Amino acid sequence: MTIENILIATDFSDASQSALKQALRFANTFGATVHILHVVDELEPGWYGVDDAKKRADALRGAIKQEAQSMLVEMVPDDAGVAVNTHVSMQLSFDVSATINEYASERDIDLIVIGSRGQTDRSAYALGRVASQVIEEAPCPVLAVAETAPWMGASEPLSDIVAPIDFSKPSYQAYAHARYLAAAFGARLHLVFVAESRTVPLFSDTGLPGLRTIDMPSEIVDNSRAALQHMIDHADGPSVEHKIHIEKGEPAAAVLDLIERKGIGLAVIATRGHSALERLLLGSTTRRLLRMASCPVLTLRTPANNEANEA
Secondary structure (H helix, E strand, O other): OOOOEEEEEOOOOHHHHHHHHHHHHHHHHHOOEEEEEEEOOOOOOOOOOHHHHHHHHHHHHHHHHHHHHHHHHHHOOOOOOOEEEEEEEOOOOOOHHHHHHHHHHHOOOOEEEEEOOOOOOOOOOOOOHHHHHHHHHOOOOEEEEOOOOOOOOOOOOOOEEEEEOOOOHHHHHHHHHHHHHHHHHOOEEEEEEEEEOEEEEEEOOOOOEEEEEEOOOHHHHHHHHHHHHHHHHHOOOOOOOEEEEEEEEOHHHHHHHHHHHHOOOEEEEEOOOOOOOOOOOOOHHHHHHHHHOOOOEEEEOOOOHHHHHHO
16 A cells, blocks of 8 residues: 555535645655645535636635645644645536546545535534545545544654454455554554344244344354454564454444544544445445544445446
8 A cells, every 4th residue: 555645625614624634644644745626516505607616716726725734834844745736626517526536536546535524514423425425436545534533743643543354355455554554653553353243123922023132153252363363463564563352242333432442543444344234335334433433534445246246
């Protein structure tokens, strides 16, 4: 994994401002170029045509660059290794997420950084429409940042990263990225396996329905720690400090609890996992982490089954 070009997609919401700070932090660590993109949404109430968009773009371009440079000076006094390029899109498109992903593809972007909720997303606990669509179709990893996400500045380094592992191929790929990032930031890497409990319907002779909780077989739980250690020992990648956690319960809830207990600064997860009931869109665990995690969440897109078969 290499990070040479980072795209920050901003709509000037509070979440996108936090996302810009995170993008600059990553850029400073990897010596990457930051592309700052604002897409004019033709469906928004303030849209008045191409001429208006051009006027707005000229004004926005200078404001965006000045703001980014101010953040850079605050975080990295000498601006070492960071170049900021700005771009304001005025394409006649009604699809903001598609414009972001097309920009990423055309310019060989290695990481997209985006606020998890935008100006038009009202719920504090819902994944924003644009962010969700970008994550589902992105040509590269996406870092989703909430409004309240911590700023990993010089006084608050990224010291702990978590990667949930369910032993699926996508989770192995997420682990490889997490290990690379842990080495770059000098962080501890927490691997967590959740022994999932499932609630299923239960029907009695009386015909009255009930619910029953089914735990994961004990032999799987007992062997999970050794399996994680085997993965650590035999996987390629830089040497980093690992911590192994075996949790029980609902996967997203267990990971969210671990994030709070350990002060995790970054979660790395694939968009889909091992579940036999996995949805065609974002996996349920990934979606809940994106909605509820107090830290930024880095997602790696996993093709849907039909897409993978066509490749």
